[in-house]
Amino acid sequence: MEGGHGGRERRREKGWEGGGVWRGRLRDKRREAPGFPVACRAMPGGMEERYSKAETLALRRKHIGPSCKVFFAKDPLKIVRAQGQYMFDETGEKYLDCINNVAHVGHSHPYVTKAAAKQMELLNTNSRFLHDNLVQYxxxxxxxxxxxxxxxxxxxxxxxxxxxxxxxxxxxxxxxxxxxxxxxxxxxxxxxxxxxxxxxxxxxxxxxxxxxxxxxxxxxxxxxxxxxxxxxxxxxxxxxxxxxxxxxxxxxxxxxxxxxxxxxxxxxxxxxxxxxxxxxxxxxxxxxxxxxxxxxxxxxxxxxxxxxxxxxxxxxxxxxxxxxxxxxxxxxxxxxxxxxxxxxxxxxxxxxxxxxFGGNPVSCAIGLAVLEVIEKEDLQGNATRVGSYLLELLVEQKKKHPLVGDIRGIGLFVGVDLVKDQQKRTPATAEALHLIYKLKEQKILLSADGPYRNILKFKPPMCFTVEDAKHVVETIDVLLTEIEEATGMKTGNDAPTNAQCKIKANEGSPQPESANESTSHLNGAACRQENGFYPEKHSVPSKTIRT
Amino acid sequence: MEGGHGGRERRREKGWEGGGVWRGRLRDKRREAPGFPVACRAMPGGMEERYSKAETLALRRKHIGPSCKVFFAKDPLKIVRAQGQYMFDETGEKYLDCINNVAHVGHSHPYVTKAAAKQMELLNTNSRFLHDNLVQYxxxxxxxxxxxxxxxxxxxxxxxxxxxxxxxxxxxxxxxxxxxxxxxxxxxxxxxxxxxxxxxxxxxxxxxxxxxxxxxxxxxxxxxxxxxxxxxxxxxxxxxxxxxxxxxxxxxxxxxxxxxxxxxxxxxxxxxxxxxxxxxxxxxxxxxxxxxxxxxxxxxxxxxxxxxxxxxxxxxxxxxxxxxxxxxxxxxxxxxxxxxxxxxxxxxxxxxxxxxFGGNPVSCAIGLAVLEVIEKEDLQGNATRVGSYLLELLVEQKKKHPLVGDIRGIGLFVGVDLVKDQQKRTPATAEALHLIYKLKEQKILLSADGPYRNILKFKPPMCFTVEDAKHVVETIDVLLTEIEEATGMKTGNDAPTNAQCKIKANEGSPQPESANESTSHLNGAACRQENGFYPEKHSVPSKTIRT
Incomplete structure (x- = not known):
């Protein structure tokens, strides 16, 4: 590629660096911008953090539309790295990601990254030219x-x-x-x-x-x-x-x-x-x-x-x-x-x-790689196995916790409907929000969704494991017990199981008898925010909760 | 990352490979799909071509919406590689790209590719998490x-x-x-x-x-x-x-x-x-x-x-x-x-x-890289220099060719308005289309735009050089002469220069006296297809044209 030799010289002559309102401003701003020295902090894994979390947040408030919300607004997460079903913050803390259905085959999957990089090196152009990736995909x-x-x-x-x-x-x-x-x-x-x-x-x-x-x-x-x-x-x-x-x-x-x-x-x-x-x-x-x-x-x-x-x-x-x-x-x-x-x-x-951009060779190469990983790693099979096991564990929680109104889901798309009253099905909104924040403290990312934001929503990367499922449900068990004790709800009651929830508890072999039997139904209505946004402040259940 | 071990075995047992209308079809189709052996052809540069051009075209007709058009429909280009301002077809033929304003800093720019790959390896997630790339960008x-x-x-x-x-x-x-x-x-x-x-x-x-x-x-x-x-x-x-x-x-x-x-x-x-x-x-x-x-x-x-x-x-x-x-x-x-x-x-x-996807760390890393390349390679300076030179050369063509009604542009955004009659400004639509196809034969990609598709439109990657400009204008000169001779238009007339076109012919130093002087105005109206789509068949000017 050519062009640009001797350009800087000429640019200076032509007043590039000279006056003008916005140009003057650009020059000043560029001191803070990429390519110019800024103080960087060492992070775990040898990475560098350009800004402190407070600085990142301040810049975000300045430059990103206020309609664009962050998760856990009262203490947002700064994530710097992710792999498989795990995300890592700037201190190296590891979080289990139960909510990211975009990182479908797992965060930063190397096969997908390589396919993208390989095609980017070759060609990325529009679909008005013929390309094999487009038709193959x-x-x-x-x-x-x-x-x-x-x-x-x-x-x-x-x-x-x-x-x-x-x-x-x-x-x-x-x-x-x-x-x-x-x-x-x-x-x-x-x-x-x-x-x-x-x-x-x-x-x-x-x-x-x-x-x-x-x-x-x-x-x-x-x-x-x-x-x-x-x-x-x-x-x-x-x-x-x-x-x-x-x-x-x-x-x-x-x-x-x-x-x-x-x-x-x-x-x-x-x-x-x-x-x-x-x-x-x-x-x-x-x-x-x-x-x-x-x-x-x-x-x-x-x-x-x-x-x-x-x-x-x-x-x-x-x-x-x-x-x-x-x-x-x-x-x-x-x-x-x-x-x-x-x-x-x-x-x-x-x-x-x-x-x-639609159908460009890079996007198609990535799309193909994702399909290949789903197949090669049998992620559909994994979704069935782990999803069924997760449902099974959650059904056990339903038997134990009056807060759990219903369990439903299929594969790795699972909901836990929290209610204040099993009969009236009163949404336990504050309890759900509290639980989400407590799970975050336990390094588990889960969202509360639905119109009343009372439904715990599992939609993890498809490489989620039975161990992950076990860990998150055990943590939920402890936290639900705490909430129920704090609010005077009786734990361990024999609340009636929703008729649609037909999972057989079959420990050690988390395989449903048929896919239909791993489907559980409940709840309609819509979330206040798609994908689980949490407000700056959340109300806690009426009684004091031990933390 | 875990999940998937032992999956294929179980999948077979569960009927994955078994009957069912769409699953049966999937299995058959997968034989032609990625990950399964297909005949590949060696291409220049050690690449492999999965399908012949005819196969690619046939698959495209089968699987891509007919509203999605290709360039040069009567003989579309199959592009397999691109670098800087050049694109390469499956036979290794090199084309000068004068139209691709998306590949802004040059096709397959390694700095951009590296920035993308580096960030993809680390993290690609949504903007509900704080990230330095987002705020920095x-x-x-x-x-x-x-x-x-x-x-x-x-x-x-x-x-x-x-x-x-x-x-x-x-x-x-x-x-x-x-x-x-x-x-x-x-x-x-x-x-x-x-x-x-x-x-x-x-x-x-x-x-x-x-x-x-x-x-x-x-x-x-x-x-x-x-x-x-x-x-x-x-x-x-x-x-x-x-x-x-x-x-x-x-x-x-x-x-x-x-x-x-x-x-x-x-x-x-x-x-x-x-x-x-x-x-x-x-x-x-x-x-x-x-x-x-x-x-x-x-x-x-x-x-x-x-x-x-x-x-x-x-x-x-x-x-x-x-x-x-x-x-x-x-x-x-x-x-x-x-x-x-x-x-x-x-x-x-x-x-x-x-x-x-908006504002994810990978997109922001790429956006930052593009800004850095624009600055480091002085692509704005290049656009001014090469664009001015291109305008200058084109103004010379206007003096020579009655088909050239007006030249206008600024930087690397330049239009050549072809007319049948300088006074009436009658759009020379067929001539423009013919020229575009002839340029393609000469391995130059240019588009005809505007409501009458009579405007040659330059919007090349920003690394376009003076040599590229010279080459394309010289080729246009030859082709316009041919068209004018074939259609009986007199070449070399002294058609009046548009009052707005103030470029001074100043060979050897393609620098306008001021940026305003490198701006030329003409033409309104709208193209039939954005970005220069050409129909399956194009009409040629009324008289025979030597090719």
Missing amino acids: AQRLTATLPEKLSVCYFVNSGSEANDLALRLARQYHGHQDVITLENAYHGHVTSLIDISPYKFNQLGKDSKKEFVHVAPSPDIYRGKYREDHPDPASAYAEEVKKIIEETQKNGRKIAAFIAESMQSCGGQVIPPVGYFQKVAEYVRAVGGVFIADEVQVGFGRVGKHFWAFQLQGEDFVPDIVTMGKPIGNGHPMSCVVTTREIAEKFGASGLEYFNT | AQRLTATLPEKLSVCYFVNSGSEANDLALRLARQYHGHQDVITLENAYHGHVTSLIDISPYKFNQLGKDSKKEFVHVAPSPDIYRGKYREDHPDPASAYAEEVKKIIEETQKNGRKIAAFIAESMQSCGGQVIPPVGYFQKVAEYVRAVGGVFIADEVQVGFGRVGKHFWAFQLQGEDFVPDIVTMGKPIGNGHPMSCVVTTREIAEKFGASGLEYFNT
Whole structure:
């Protein structure tokens, strides 16, 4: 590469270093900036810390939008290194990561890093040039999906994916309206805030757009039809049908029904089997499509299947699947996969779709590496084994602790619903938040999610082990006991087990009899903040808690 | 990292390899997929090609959305490697890249690659944890901007950035309406298609939303007020004022005026100095903000300044600046920078803004590396020197070739407007397309852009050299002569030079007397496809052209 020789000389002559308001300022600021000497502190592992934690925090307050929150706001973590399921702070302290579903195959996986570096050294350009990585990755990714889902659009984030899914759906038959689930969160761009009740509900009562229709969350623990209903799948699907009939009467036309295959932010709601099939039937009958949002839950997290929508059965195939978080193990990339028919209709508008970074050779190399690691390390098998064991341990906790209202999950996507009262199912919000902070003191990172932030949410890197599961549950056991004692709740009661929770305690062989039996249902509603943000101050349970 | 030991055995037992519609298909497909033996071809440089070009193309047609176009559709390029300003195809053929403004500091820059790999090995996680890279990068990036632009939001693409800019603007005073320029393109997500006439105009006459207002492009070559107007800046700003007055009458409220600091896709329109100041004044007077879209043109491409909006003068400061393409040299990342006041208003809604990948330590390390390379290699100085030299050579071509209607540009952002008739300024669309294909035969990658696709558009990696400039212009000279001879146009005429083009031919010392003198203006209107897509078949000029 050329260019630049003799440049500095000329730049000086031309007044580069001279006056001018912002240039003068730049020069001053550059003294603090990279490439200029700053005081660095030695950190464990031979790394250097550029700023103290207090300085980092001060700079963050100065330069990062206040809407961007940190975990554990009253004492945020500064993480400098991570490996597998562990994160390390600036003092070398090691944390067990139970929440990071983006670092899917494990933090800093060397195979993924090497694939990225190797391709970066060769080429990183846009998809208007032919490249083997793009087509190989598309081929490999569609091979994980039912036959008819064969056409890919590579984009950069779950939000870009869901937005494009809406564009595809709307172009398909020229319809505009969208049915979404209560408490749903589908992304941060304007079009997705519009269809995310979890977000727009915070903006006031008139914030729902007329083209948006909100269906009840298929939540058999807190929803309209519960675990005692004979056929909750049909009952919840019927609610969608009613919405469709209503919109038809008003001359509106449904473009899409969109739902996470398991509602994560909305409280880890696992829809009853058969619900998606019926919804898809009703929606397609009026020219709409079914969008399965797998941004949080895809890529083998559920263990038995590669995609969470496959929990509904092999007779269910969405029209559009959107992907995100785990797809590149942290690298910004994402994908929308759809049918040939929908893709052709989208193309027929004549409008080109160009995404500058989407599908570049580096992103595709990373995507391929992630798929290879999932397979080579049998991370789906691991999710099934460890997830089942974790569920089993947690079910034991439910028997012991009145605070535990329900356990549900599948693979390494597990929720623990904390309640103040087992019968009334009163969310134990303060207790959950307190527990999260106490777990952090024990070097365990877990989040509380759901609309009441009372649900402990496990979504660890897929290399999570049975030992990790054992350690975290044992710690939770101690902490729950402390909270219950402090608040006068009786520990060790024989609280009734949720009917949906069918895990057999089978110590030493944490293998469920079938994948269905490792699924447990409960809770609907939506978290106040996606992905487990904690406020600056948290209220503690009413009575004093020993710490 | 643990997990996975003994997994494959168990997986087989559990039916992983067994029946099931999609699983059976996956197994078959995996034979063609990574990790499984496939025939590879040796390529120059010891690389291996997984598929033949025909196979790559066939797989692309099968698995990539038909809306995603390739360059040179009738004979697409398969690029396997790139370095600096050069790209290499699968046969080892070397192409001079004059179009890739994403590979800003040069393709595969080793400093950037190393920074990425080093950080990937350590940590890549979300911005809810404190990290030095995030704050250091925010500090370094804001140091290139006027003082009041101090708050960053890190996102993944130019589209995410512009969408967030709209959200910030709308939250600021609760207004909704947006003023955009004719032919503008601001991104591919729904909210940006809405404000991109270049896109929505293709969707039929009723496609403009009522909250969108389109102002004339400040184009002094083809626009309403041309180079002979005494004060085109004020005249075009007055058009915006009229729109504002009209909206006020109708009870509508302006949230933002958005414009690229130089309209790239719209035909490389360089707005007259003073236009932005006046527009900002009118827009702010009614509670709106000024969004400068620097996605295509930022990061020193204009040479003298780091940001293209700074060409308007130091008395102009936008309220929001959006970034994109060049920011990470191809890595998917992007940023929105705004004022403390706007950021606080956005935060006051209580809605968290969380972007999963935005601001992760790897993206920030890459962003820092790009800034360092721009500075260390004096790429701004190079853009000024080489860009000025390129303009100078092109002005010579204008004197010689009747096909050259106008030359305009600043730094390494240069346009050559091809016309059939100098007086009528009739766009020479077919000739431009033909030229582009002939240049490709000569191993030079250039694009034709603008609404009539008659504008040759230079936006090369910033390491482009004077030798590169000389080579491409000499080749263009030969090809233009051929086209003119074939079509009966007289070469070597004394066509009048556009009044705005003030470059002094000053061979051997390609330095303009001042940066202003290296700026040349012409053309408005919008390209049919952003970034220079070419259709499957292109029409050639009416007479036979020697090839």
